[in-house]
Amino acid sequence: MKEKRTVLQFVSRYGAACFLGALLLGNAVFTKNFISINIVWNLVTQGFVTLVAALGMMLAISSGGIDLSVGSVMPVAAMITAGNLEKGIGYAVLAGLLAALLLGCFNGVIIGVFKVQPFIVTLSMYMMARGLAQLTNNSMVLNFTNEAFTRLSRYRIGNQVPVQLLIIPVFIGLLFVIVKKSTVGRYIQAAGDNREGARLSGVPIIGTTIFVYGMCSLLAGAAGIFEIARVGASDPNTLGLHVELDAIAAVVLGGTPMSGGKINLSGTVFAAFVMQLIVMTANMNNISAQYAYIVKAALILAAVIAQRRESLRR
Amino acid sequence: MxxxxxxxxxxxxxxxxxxxxxxxxxxxxxxxxxxxxxxxxxxxxxxxxxxxxxxxxxxxxxxxxxxxxxxxxxxxxxxxxxxxxxxxxxxxxxxxxxxxxxxxxxxxxxxxxxxxxxxxxxxxxxxxxxxxxxxxxxxxxxxxxxxxxxxxxxxxxxxxxxxxxxxxxxxxxxxxxxxxxxxxxxxxxxxxxxxxxxxxxxxxxxxxxxxxxxxxxxxxxxxxxxxxxxxxxxxxxxxxxxxxxVMNRKAARREISGEALFEAREVTRGVRVRGIDLSVRKGEVVGLAGLLGAGRTEFVRTVFAADKMEAGRIYMEGKQVSFRSPRAAVKRGLGFLSEDRKAEGIIPHLSVRENMSLAILPQVSRAAWIRKRMEREKVEFYSGKLRVKTPDQEQSICNLSGGNQQKVILARWMATKPKLLILDEPTRGIDVGAKAEIEVLIREMAEEGIGVLLISSELEELVRNCDRIAVIRDGRKIVELEGEEISEEAVLHSLSAASENGKEVDR
The missing domain is CATH 3.40.50.300 (P-loop containing nucleotide triphosphate hydrolases)
Structure with missing residues (x-):
C-alpha cells in the first residue's frame, strides 16, 4: 500500500517526463531513421503551438476553470497580425496580441464578475472568436510574403537549430516566474484548490480570474502568430482547430489536477511534447492518424485515473 | 447483551x-x-x-x-x-x-x-x-x-x-x-x-x-x-x-478601557442577523455566546464582508468603513478564522508555507514578486511561535493533523498583525493539548493589543478567556456580561430567561 501510494504520486508528478523518455527510447529502437537530430528539431517546431497553448491552459485549469476558446483566439490574433504586416511587424504583432488579450479579459470578466461557469463562457468565446476571425477576411486564407516576419518561426541558427529552441525557454521562463515567484501564481493555485478559503484569506478572486483568462488568451494569440509565421499564410477556418483539446490533454497528463490547484509546470512541458511525439510516431511508422487519437485518449484517461486514485487516498 | x-x-x-x-x-x-x-x-x-x-x-x-x-x-x-x-x-x-x-x-x-x-x-x-x-x-x-x-x-x-x-x-x-x-x-x-x-x-x-x-x-x-x-x-x-x-488556567480577568477599536451598529443581514450592536476595544477579548443558529457566525461573516451587509454601519478606530470584500477587510486590519477549517480554511494541496503566507503575500512581495527569503523567515517565525508540528514547510497541509492545521491558519492571521481578529470556533475538533495552546495564544494576542472576537459553543472556553461576553439569540444581542458578571450560570441564565420572555426580548 505504501509503495502503491508513492508510485501513484510519482506517476502524477513525473509520469509525463517518464513517458516522453520511454516514447523516445521506443522510437529509437523500433522506428527506422528515428535517431537523427532532425527529429528533435521537428518535435520542437511542431510541438511549439501545443506547448504554448498548454502553458496558458495550465493556468486556467489550475484556477479551477478551463478555457475552451484558445483554438479560436489563435486565428483572431493571427488574422489581425497578418492583415497589418505592411504597417510594420512590431505593430502587427502587438495588434494581434492585444486582440487576444482583450478577448481573454472579456472571458475573465464574465467568469469573475458575473460568476458564470468557465465552461459556458469560453465555449461561447470558442464560437464567437472563430466567427470574428472568419469575418476579418471573409473566411478566406490570407497569404503574405514577408521574410522578416516568417523568420520568427523559420529561422535556423547556423542553418541547423530552429529558432523555437530559443523561444520555448522564454515562454517556460515566463510561466515559471508567474507560477513560482509571483503573488498571482500563488493566488491562482489557492483559488483553484479552495476558492472560499482563498477568498476569506483576502485573495482577490476577480482580479486573479481576469489575469488567468487574459494570460491564457495572450499565449494562445502568440501561438497563433508564430504558427502563421511558420506556415506563411493565415487560414481563419482551420488555424488552431482542436488546439484546446491537445492543450487540455497536455495539462492533465502533466499532472495538474483537473479540479484545480497545484500546478505542475514541468509536467505540462513534457506532456505537450508527448502529445506531439505520438503523432510523429504514428506518421513515421505509417500508422494512420486515427490510432494516434486513440492512444492520446487512452493516455488522458490514464492520467486522470491516476489523479483520482491519488486524491481518494487522501 | x-x-x-x-x-x-x-x-x-x-x-x-x-x-x-x-x-x-x-x-x-x-x-x-x-x-x-x-x-x-x-x-x-x-x-x-x-x-x-x-x-x-x-x-x-x-x-x-x-x-x-x-x-x-x-x-x-x-x-x-x-x-x-x-x-x-x-x-x-x-x-x-x-x-x-x-x-x-x-x-x-x-x-x-x-x-x-x-x-x-x-x-x-x-x-x-x-x-x-x-x-x-x-x-x-x-x-x-x-x-x-x-x-x-x-x-x-x-x-x-x-x-x-x-x-x-x-x-x-x-x-x-x-x-x-x-x-x-x-x-x-x-x-x-x-x-x-x-x-x-x-x-x-x-x-x-x-x-x-x-x-x-x-x-x-x-x-x-x-x-x-x-x-x-x-x-x-x-x-x-x-x-x-492545561486545565484550570483561567486568566485573571482584566479591566479594559479606552476607545472602541471596532464598532458595529445595527448590522443586519437576512433573518439571522437582525440589527446587532457590538464593540471591541484594543486588547479586549469579546465572546459571542448563543445557541446554534443564533446568528453568531452570520454576524461575524457579515462584519468581515464574507457575506453582504444589508444594513448597518461599521467603524474601525472611530472611522466609518465599508468593506466590499474580505480582501478590503483584511487590508483594514481584520482577520477571520472560519469555523469550517476544511471548507473555508486550509488550501489542502498547498504547502504549510503557502498556506501560512497567503494573507501576507502583499507584505512579503514587491511588485507581485514574492521575496522568498522574507516569506520563509515569517513562516519559520510563526511555525516556531505556534509550535506547528510538521516535518518541513513544504509539506502539504492536508497531511497535518487537525490541531496543526488550525495552528497554521491561526498563524496565517497572526502574521498579518491584525487589529481585530475574529475567531469562529477556533478549538473545534482539535485535541486538548492544542486547544490549551490556542487559548494561551488568544490571551497573548490580546495582551499585545489585538482586539479578539471569539465564538465558541463551549461556554467554559468563553468564560475562561473573555473579558466581555455578548449573548446572541435570534439574530439579536440580548445582553452583555462584563467582569465579575461573567460565569457559565449567568450566560445560561440569560439564554433561558430570554427564551421564556422571548416575545418581550424579541419585540
Whole structure:
C-alpha cells in the first residue's frame, strides 16, 4: 500500500517526463531513421503551438476553470497580425496580441464578475472568436510574403537549430516566474484548490480570474502568430482547430489536477511534447492518424485515473 | 447483551512515510458497547478507523470481526460485513426526503413502481421505533443537523450494521440535540450493536461510553471502563503529562478601557442577523455566546464582508468603513478564522508555507514578486511561535493533523498583525493539548493589543478567556456580561430567561 501510494504520486508528478523518455527510447529502437537530430528539431517546431497553448491552459485549469476558446483566439490574433504586416511587424504583432488579450479579459470578466461557469463562457468565446476571425477576411486564407516576419518561426541558427529552441525557454521562463515567484501564481493555485478559503484569506478572486483568462488568451494569440509565421499564410477556418483539446490533454497528463490547484509546470512541458511525439510516431511508422487519437485518449484517461486514485487516498 | 466480543484487533501496525501511525495496537469492542476511542490529534485514532473501514491497508496485525478474520480492501467490503461509519459530513442526499434517504438504493417496489405509501409507512414505523420523531416526507436538507445525523444512524441500523463508528457526531450539535442523539445510541446499544465513539468533548465520554481506549503517538496507552476514570486522569493519559498544565488556567480577568477599536451598529443581514450592536476595544477579548443558529457566525461573516451587509454601519478606530470584500477587510486590519477549517480554511494541496503566507503575500512581495527569503523567515517565525508540528514547510497541509492545521491558519492571521481578529470556533475538533495552546495564544494576542472576537459553543472556553461576553439569540444581542458578571450560570441564565420572555426580548 505504501509503495502503491508513492508510485501513484510519482506517476502524477513525473509520469509525463517518464513517458516522453520511454516514447523516445521506443522510437529509437523500433522506428527506422528515428535517431537523427532532425527529429528533435521537428518535435520542437511542431510541438511549439501545443506547448504554448498548454502553458496558458495550465493556468486556467489550475484556477479551477478551463478555457475552451484558445483554438479560436489563435486565428483572431493571427488574422489581425497578418492583415497589418505592411504597417510594420512590431505593430502587427502587438495588434494581434492585444486582440487576444482583450478577448481573454472579456472571458475573465464574465467568469469573475458575473460568476458564470468557465465552461459556458469560453465555449461561447470558442464560437464567437472563430466567427470574428472568419469575418476579418471573409473566411478566406490570407497569404503574405514577408521574410522578416516568417523568420520568427523559420529561422535556423547556423542553418541547423530552429529558432523555437530559443523561444520555448522564454515562454517556460515566463510561466515559471508567474507560477513560482509571483503573488498571482500563488493566488491562482489557492483559488483553484479552495476558492472560499482563498477568498476569506483576502485573495482577490476577480482580479486573479481576469489575469488567468487574459494570460491564457495572450499565449494562445502568440501561438497563433508564430504558427502563421511558420506556415506563411493565415487560414481563419482551420488555424488552431482542436488546439484546446491537445492543450487540455497536455495539462492533465502533466499532472495538474483537473479540479484545480497545484500546478505542475514541468509536467505540462513534457506532456505537450508527448502529445506531439505520438503523432510523429504514428506518421513515421505509417500508422494512420486515427490510432494516434486513440492512444492520446487512452493516455488522458490514464492520467486522470491516476489523479483520482491519488486524491481518494487522501 | 454485553460480554460477547464483536471486534478484536491485535497488534495492529501501520507505517506512513516517516511516521509509525499505529504501533502494535490492541483494541476490542463488545456487542452492545459504546467504546470511546480517545487521543490527541495524530495519536492514531483516524488511522485505526480507516484501516477498520477498508480505506487504508494494515501493515501488521489481525482483525477479527464477529468471529471471522477480516482484512477489508475497500469501504464497500467493510459495509457489507456490517461496519458503518457516521461522519460529521453525512453521505446522505439533502434533496431527497427523510424516508427516501432511509431506503436509498433498496426502495420497496410493487409491480415495478416505487411503493411510496409503503416507504413512508415503513420509515415512520422504523424511526419511531428508535424514538425519532420526524416528518418522513420532509426534505432531508430542510431538517436540522441533529435529525440528519439521526437519519444517518437509523439508515446504518436498518442496513443491519453491527458496528457503528461515530466520528465526531456531536461536533455540530447543540446540547439538546446531543441528548437526543445519546437517547438513540442507548436504544441501539440495547439491540446489541457495538459503537466506536470519537469526540473531543470529554464530558460526553463519561455520559455515554462504557469503556475508553486511549491512544498516544500511535501506541495503546490503556483500555479501561469509563466509570474508573476521571476527566483529569483521561486528559493526563491522553497528553502524557500532568493535566494540571492545561486545565484550570483561567486568566485573571482584566479591566479594559479606552476607545472602541471596532464598532458595529445595527448590522443586519437576512433573518439571522437582525440589527446587532457590538464593540471591541484594543486588547479586549469579546465572546459571542448563543445557541446554534443564533446568528453568531452570520454576524461575524457579515462584519468581515464574507457575506453582504444589508444594513448597518461599521467603524474601525472611530472611522466609518465599508468593506466590499474580505480582501478590503483584511487590508483594514481584520482577520477571520472560519469555523469550517476544511471548507473555508486550509488550501489542502498547498504547502504549510503557502498556506501560512497567503494573507501576507502583499507584505512579503514587491511588485507581485514574492521575496522568498522574507516569506520563509515569517513562516519559520510563526511555525516556531505556534509550535506547528510538521516535518518541513513544504509539506502539504492536508497531511497535518487537525490541531496543526488550525495552528497554521491561526498563524496565517497572526502574521498579518491584525487589529481585530475574529475567531469562529477556533478549538473545534482539535485535541486538548492544542486547544490549551490556542487559548494561551488568544490571551497573548490580546495582551499585545489585538482586539479578539471569539465564538465558541463551549461556554467554559468563553468564560475562561473573555473579558466581555455578548449573548446572541435570534439574530439579536440580548445582553452583555462584563467582569465579575461573567460565569457559565449567568450566560445560561440569560439564554433561558430570554427564551421564556422571548416575545418581550424579541419585540
Amino acid at each position: 454485553t460480554g460477547q466480543r464483536l471486534l478484536e484487533i491485535r497488534g495492529l501496525s501501520k507505517r506512513f512515510p516517516g511516521v509509525l501511525a499505529l504501533d502494535q495496537v490492541d483494541f476490542t469492542v463488545e456487542k452492545g458497547e459504546v467504546h470511546a476511542l480517545m487521543g490527541e490529534n495524530g495519536a492514531g485514532k483516524s488511522t485505526l478507523i480507516k484501516i477498520l473501514t477498508g480505506i487504508y491497508e494494515k501493515d501488521e496485525g489481525t482483525m477479527v470481526f464477529d468471529g471471522r478474520e477480516v482484512d477489508f480492501r475497500n469501504t464497500a467490503q467493510a459495509q457489507e460485513a456490517g461496519i458503518s461509519t457516521i461522519y460529521q459530513e453525512l453521505n446522505l442526499i439533502p434533496e431527497l426526503s427523510v424516508a427516501e434517504n432511509l431506503f436509498l438504493g433498496r426502495q420497496p417496489v410493487t409491480r415495478g413502481r416505487i411503493a411510496w405509501k409503503k416507504i413512508y409507512e415503513q420509515a415512520e414505523e422504523f424511526l419511531s421505533g428508535l424514538g425519532i420523531q420526524v416528518d418522513v416526507k420532509k426534505r432531508l436538507g430542510g431538517c436540522s443537523t441533529a435529525v440528519q445525523q439521526m437519519v444517518a444512524v437509523a439508515r446504518a441500523v436498518s442496513l443491519e450494521a453491527r458496528l457503528l463508528i461515530m466520528d465526531e457526531p456531536t461536533s455540530s450539535l447543540g446540547d439538546k440535540e446531543v441528548k437526543i442523539l445519546f437517547g438513540l445510541m442507548d436504544k441501539i446499544r440495547a439491540q446489541g450493536i457495538g459503537m466506536i465513539f470519537v469526540s473531543h468533548r470529554l464530558d460526553e465520554i463519561f455520559e455515554i461510553c462504557d469503556r475508553v481506549t486511549i491512544l498516544r503517538d500511535g501506541r495503546l496507552v490503556e483500555t479501561l471502563p469509563a466509570a474508573d476514570l476521571t476527566k483529569y486522569d483521561l486528559i493526563t493519559k491522553m497528553i502524557g503529562r500532568d493535566a494540571g498544565e
